[in-house]
Amino acid sequence: MYVCVCNAVTERDIGSAVAEGCCSLRELREQLGVGACCGRCTKCARDVLHESLHACTPHRPTAARLQLAA
Numbered sequence: 001m002y003v004c005v006c007n008a009v010t011e012r013d014i015g016s017a018v019a020e021g022c023c024s025l026r027e028l029r030e031q032l033g034v035g036a037c038c039g040r041c042t043k044c045a046r047d048v049l050h051e052s053l054h055a056c057t058p059h060r061p062t063a064a065r066l067q068l069a070a
């Protein structure tokens with residue numbers, strides 16, 4: 001599904017960017033142009049970003065987990 005029509009960015013593009021280390025809307029804008037034109041996609045892009053981050057993080061230590069381990 002297209003998330004950002006202005007820049008032809010799909011959910012898959014956002015998932016790939018997250019897998020490569022992108023972790024904020026600002027970084028998505030810099031890398032993919034999401035939200036850089038009309039801005040109508042910002043909320044949807046944020047939701048997809050959060051879903052992608054959540055899907056990628058179960059095996060990654062988070063700051064909170066690292067604090068608990070210290």
Ligand code: FES
Nearest residue numbers: 004006037038041
């Ligand atoms: S739909 Fe993303 S900037 Fe317009």
